[in-house]
Amino acid sequence: xxxxxxxxxxxxxxxxxxxxxxxxxxxxxxxxxxxxxxxxxxxxxxxxxxxxxxxxxxxxxxxxxxxxxxxxxxxxxxxxxxxxxxxxxxxxxxxxxxxxxxxxxxxxxxxxxxxxxxxxxxxxxxxxxxxxxxxxxxxxxxxxxxxxxxxxxxxxxxxxxxxxxxxxxxxxxxxxxxxxxxxxxxxxxxxxxxxxxxxxxxxxxxxxxxxxxxxxxxxxxxxxxxxxxxxxxxxxxx
Amino acid sequence: xxxxxxxxxxxxxxxxxxxxxxxxxxxxxxxxxxxxxxxxxxxxxxxxxxxxxxxxxxxxxxxxxxxxxxxxxxxxxxxxxxxxxxxxxxxxxxxxxxxxxxxxxxxxxxxxxxxxxxxxxxxxxxxxxxxxxxxxxxxxxxxxxxxxxxxxxxxxxxxxxxxxxxxxxxxxxxxxxxxxxxxxxxxxxxxxxxxxxxxxxxxxxxxxxxxxxxxxxxxxxxxxxxxxxxxxxxxxxxxxxxxxxxxxxxxxxx
Ligand SMILES: Nc1ncnc2c1ncn2[C@@H]1O[C@H](COP(=O)(O)OP(=O)(O)OP(=O)(O)O)[C@@H](O)[C@H]1O
Ligand SMILES: [Mg+2]
Numbered sequence: 001x002x003x004x005x006x007x008x009x010x011x012x013x014x015x016x017x018x019x020x021x022x023x024x025x026x027x028x029x030x031x032x033x034x035x036x037x038x039x040x041x042x043x044x045x046x047x048x049x050x051x052x053x054x055x056x057x058x059x060x061x062x063x064x065x066x067x068x069x070x071x072x073x074x075x076x077x078x079x080x081x082x083x084x085x086x087x088x089x090x091x092x093x094x095x096x097x098x099x100x101x102x103x104x105x106x107x108x109x110x111x112x113x114x115x116x117x118x119x120x121x122x123x124x125x126x127x128x129x130x131x132x133x134x135x136x137x138x139x140x141x142x143x144x145x146x147x148x149x150x151x152x153x154x155x156x157x158x159x160x161x162x163x164x165x166x167x168x169x170x171x172x173x174x175x176x177x178x179x180x181x182x183x184x185x186x187x188x189x190x191x192x193x194x195x196x197x198x199x200x201x202x203x204x205x206x207x208x209x210x211x212x213x214x215x216x217x218x219x220x221x222x223x224x225x226x227x228x229x230x231x232x233x234x235x236x237x238x
Numbered sequence: 239x240x241x242x243x244x245x246x247x248x249x250x251x252x253x254x255x256x257x258x259x260x261x262x263x264x265x266x267x268x269x270x271x272x273x274x275x276x277x278x279x280x281x282x283x284x285x286x287x288x289x290x291x292x293x294x295x296x297x298x299x300x301x302x303x304x305x306x307x308x309x310x311x312x313x314x315x316x317x318x319x320x321x322x323x324x325x326x327x328x329x330x331x332x333x334x335x336x337x338x339x340x341x342x343x344x345x346x347x348x349x350x351x352x353x354x355x356x357x358x359x360x361x362x363x364x365x366x367x368x369x370x371x372x373x374x375x376x377x378x379x380x381x382x383x384x385x386x387x388x389x390x391x392x393x394x395x396x397x398x399x400x401x402x403x404x405x406x407x408x409x410x411x412x413x414x415x416x417x418x419x420x421x422x423x424x425x426x427x428x429x430x431x432x433x434x435x436x437x438x439x440x441x442x443x444x445x446x447x448x449x450x451x452x453x454x455x456x457x458x459x460x461x462x463x464x465x466x467x468x469x470x471x472x473x474x475x476x477x478x479x480x481x482x483x484x485x486x487x488x489x490x491x492x
Binding site: 128130131133134135136138139140141144148151152 | 286288312315316318319320322324325326327328329330338339342343396399400403
């Protein structure tokens, strides 16, 4: 009891006069990194899902295998690979990306793309052949048929994107490795995200800040889940 | 206007249709009758330029449709309308469904600017869309969602969707096989209207009475071949081919 009672004053110490700014900058970095990663992931995932779903090509099984394996890839390993890629010895060494948001975007892109592709593939595969044929026979080009397919599968695709975003924003391993969890001396996050900040604050005993950050992350993830569930209901209702 | 010559198509091993020849002229209704599984849908998909048959030629006007460039073929494809056997409406309103053919024919630039202005304020419906829906008696249902239509209404919307861009050839794959008499009558009237507009209509049906009602000519598809083709009266009253005669008398059971 005494230990906990003794800890309380430490927790409530007004040690961080810049805390709101600190928290806002962390949210900002998290949303920026995960948001952009998901934009790039989606831009790659949708065409790949359409190709896998509706065309035959050499290496299709290989690509499928990569996606299936990629979904279960540990984030620390992805972080390690990306860190190596952007390090001095790596192929992207010249770009000077170690401990940058760009490197974090890259690693979250690698993490999210397989999941978004796989869920989108399931969604576009569910679009009835007849509907795609209708788009074609009504005068549509390949692009038109692809657009119709995406439109028909919109709920499933939105679910895929949100699930990918959820995975990205709550992931800690890769962003910690490639981003370095850096904040400047005046308390503004450079590469510190909600997840990496939480583990740092908790480790340093600043539970209050950690709790606030944890709560924010939880709200974001719960909001995403709520939207996914609503979309699922919308999909079932048709 | 459109003509098949010596067309053979094989999906897997055995040919489904063999050495078919058939033509349709503008303002003419040709019915394809034949038992289930004989290849009516296959024949229509070949006419719709969906499937390239292994042998034989298909001409649209004077153009060999599989001997020309992709661009030319797209232009030809866009003069053909088709209504499928099963429902195939988009997950959108009736109006959007019927508008689709017009939309894909516009340039990407126009489509983009249309899309943008649609976000700001809702665009009006093109006159041809309302007009095509009027032909099938659904002019009022423009804003209804396609998924909430009855089967008969959905099939009528599919018809309007193919009619809206004023095709030269209209292919109908058993358009009334699941419909009640009233919806069937509406579709048959719409077929007559298409014919009046100078459209060449090919309608697959297993209903011989329907063929008698709507068709100028009838082609009988049996055993992978067209066993008989000619004016409706002639085919039904005095078929030259023995198998055709048996099929029409209902003796040939499939
Ligand atoms: N995509 C396909 N792949 C392989 N075989 C097919 C394919 N489509 C049709 N077939 C086969 O070709 C034959 C003709 O089919 P088709 O659908 O053209 O017949 P149909 O006359 O339209 O029949 P129904 O009156 O029942 O609609 C059938 O034996 C069918 O199993
Ligand atoms: Mg059929």
